[in-house]
Amino acid sequence: MMLPQELIRAKRDGASLDPAEIEHFIAGLTQGQVTEGQAAAFAMAVFFRGLSLDERVALTRAMTHSGTVLQWDLPGPVLDKHSSGGVGDAVSLALAPMVAACGGYVPMISGRGLGHTGGTLDKLGSIPGYDATPDLDRFRRVTREVGCAIIGQTPDLAPADRRLYAIRDVTGTVESLDLITASILSKKLAAGLDGLVMDVKTGAGAFMADLADAQGLARSIVGVAQGAGLKTVALVTDMDSPLASAAGNAIEIAYTIDYLTGRAREPAFHAITVELAAEMLVLGGLSPDLAAARGRLVECLETGRATEVFSRMVAALGGPADLVEVPERYLPTAPVVRRIVPEESGFVASVATREIGLAVIALGGGRTRPQDDIDPCVGFTGLPRVGDAVGPDRPLGTIHARDEAAADHAEAALRVAYRITSGSCDTAAFVRDRIA
Structure with missing residues (x-):
């Protein structure tokens, strides 16, 4: 069997890995013989080089069988x-x-x-x-x-x-x-x-x-x-x-x-x-x-x-x-709640939706390191969608933050994320495709 670093090197250089090699690497990851740095390097090699269908199936199976596989006996479908x-x-x-x-x-x-x-x-x-x-x-x-x-x-x-x-x-x-x-x-x-x-x-x-x-x-x-x-x-x-x-x-x-x-x-x-x-x-x-x-x-x-x-x-x-x-008796709430009114009335032409997700993380609602704690009470409410009207009575959203400084950063991110136009906008279908 290959050493972890040799398997990483092989995938980095574009080689195909056989199921036994993939199974060996995943077993090492599960048992602690593969380090976090090696796992990160493997992930990056796969990111750039990709896997064939056979490699993908082998990786999926190895990860599935790295632990318990459940069996059910129920009166309906699982x-x-x-x-x-x-x-x-x-x-x-x-x-x-x-x-x-x-x-x-x-x-x-x-x-x-x-x-x-x-x-x-x-x-x-x-x-x-x-x-x-x-x-x-x-x-x-x-x-x-x-x-x-x-x-x-x-x-x-x-x-x-x-x-x-x-x-x-x-x-x-x-x-x-x-x-x-x-x-x-x-x-x-x-x-x-x-x-x-x-x-x-x-x-x-x-x-x-x-x-x-x-x-x-x-x-x-x-x-x-x-x-x-x-x-x-x-x-x-x-x-x-x-x-x-x-x-x-x-x-x-x-x-x-x-x-x-x-x-x-x-x-x-x-x-x-x-x-x-x-x-x-x-x-x-x-x-x-x-x-x-x-x-x-x-x-x-x-x-x-x-x-x-x-x-x-x-x-x-x-x-x-x-x-x-x-x-309201049980769910935590943020000490700072701020309603964000757009600078002009109109319709939402586009949303940098990813940036809104990143703004939630910046508020403390996500992680930048695996060990980071999550702040459960922060985030946004009242976010409009593409095509929605916005104005004094229909804000860009409401920020829920731990403090005023965090709310300031979130407000700046929210204003940048929304592009407003004077005319109405076409909207995409909710379901774009079905694959079976």
Whole structure:
């Protein structure tokens, strides 16, 4: 077997790695024989040189089998959805209970924030008492009894990905199609799914800003997943604007509660959430077609069943049983709240969405180093989308910051991120493509 540095050298120079070499490297990463520096160098070599389909499959399998692979015995299909990442993307928090309310089982293994994007795991961390890393017995029990459990990677599931994920976040290798594919699918295959729906973002706030690149990632994930025996569909969705009008950790939990309870349901967020969930219901045989699936999902929202499942999941994983009823009692809030009015009225022509994600990190809502703590209360609310009118009564957003200096920097970033025009603007379709 090659030494780690020789394998890195081979990939750096454009050589193909055989499955045994990849398996040896991933085993070393899992067991601590491969250093953080070597893992970072490997990620950078893959970023520049890429992997063949065979190498991609081998990497995914090695990462999947670096830990426990779950087996389920449930009366319904085991389904999941994963997003490639964006700004204001709180879909998972609402979608999992919606699908569970329709008869699916959703053991969702989520990640921390990556690059400029928010992480579902970090958002859940803002709920007092919520155990985002339970042992496997509790994970299984909550999934079985409630219908869904959204957690982070435990030490048992794809531990090699857990280590590499944190390194990618701070080494400029997040956007690698090959590493994204292996990272996502290793967790999903380890979760023992019957079906997966992938949400690949494209646009200014996505890792794959170009539509063709996003379609390439979608095809990569669908191809590798189906090659591994996992039924998978991918939707390519718009991220030229923040998906939700909220970006931040506790802020997005509050937004999700408003969505589930019906206090606020924004069109873009609702459309994409329902479409992804509908694909899951069809994939799992819970609905005959997408139209019927959409109808079931809207019904589960209107009747409150999805809200009930969300509340039960939070309580079952250690959070407050009345979070949905009185979120303000539990979710932390920022000491500085500042409304930002545009300098002129008009319509949003474009949004530098990635920069808004970076501004959340600068406020303390994300990491620049793997060991950094997250400030759960900071971020933005009221963010407009491309095509929205803005003016004195419709601001560019509201900043939630720890202090006035941080709010000043966030205001400057927000003003630069939005380009305003006097005339109305065309908007992109919420769903750009479907790959199966």
